[in-house]
Amino acid sequence: MASGKLCGFRCIVRTFAGAAKSVPSCNRNSHYGSLGKKFMGIDIRKAAPADAVSACNLLRRSIEEVCAPDHRGRPEILDSWLSNKTPDTVAAWFASPTNYAIVAERDGKLLGLALLTQAGKLALCYVEPGALRVGVGRALITAVEEQARAWNIRKLHLHSPESSAQFYERHGYANAGLEKSCFGLECSLMWKQLDADAQSEAKRKRFCNCAE
Numbered sequence: 001m002a003s004g005k006l007c008g009f010r011c012i013v014r015t016f017a018g019a020a021k022s023v024p025s026c027n028r029n030s031h032y033g034s035l036g037k038k039f040m041g042i043d044i045r046k047a048a049p050a051d052a053v054s055a056c057n058l059l060r061r062s063i064e065e066v067c068a069p070d071h072r073g074r075p076e077i078l079d080s081w082l083s084n085k086t087p088d089t090v091a092a093w094f095a096s097p098t099n100y101a102i103v104a105e106r107d108g109k110l111l112g113l114a115l116l117t118q119a120g121k122l123a124l125c126y127v128e129p130g131a132l133r134v135g136v137g138r139a140l141i142t143a144v145e146e147q148a149r150a151w152n153i154r155k156l157h158l159h160s161p162e163s164s165a166q167f168y169e170r171h172g173y174a175n176a177g178l179e180k181s182c183f184g185l186e187c188s189l190m191w192k193q194l195d196a197d198a199q200s201e202a203k204r205k206r207f208c209n210c211a212e
Helices: 013-020 049-066 075-082 087-095 136-150 162-170 196-206
Strands: 037-039 042-046 099-106 109-117 122-127 155-161 174-180 186-193
Touching: 037 136, 042 136, 049 075, 049 087, 049 109, 049 122, 087 099, 099 122, 099 136, 109 136, 122 136, 122 155, 136 155, 155 162, 162 174, 162 186
Parallel strands: none
Antiparallel strands: 037 042, 042 099, 099 109, 109 122, 155 186, 174 186
């Protein structure tokens, strides 16, 4: 899914930065961050540095297997994509106070993980290869979007490998076209305005002449 390289989106981050001006403290997490939230039978909890080894293994498996249609085994792409997927690096990502990292589990087994930055970037969103199409990705996206709203972030953005772009489109993300990611792969630049539905409803009510 998302690239996970944690590099910026040079051409759109400046546009989206204003949407995150009022981001509260990281201590103001949504109820997904308080451990024990279930979504479609999947447990969503906040990731901890202690999860780093298992999370790192999941990241590498997902990139190598699920994203195979994208990297096609090309060493210059795959090696670069995997280069920062180490337990120490993942632990640092999870420990950062400016990141919101979550994991998805079922019966204690790690099935997926996601990471949101306070800049509104979905920097990680990966699912265990054997747990695709059972609602894990949807559960992660739902939790991340709820946390973004808690942080007053109005727009999310990410780089998606082409093979995963349709997943994000089904969940309301617009595809702004291809852009080369920081590890050299042509990815789809995806974004979603989280307050779009609310704005449309407010506009409809504002110009409605019908009686209340």
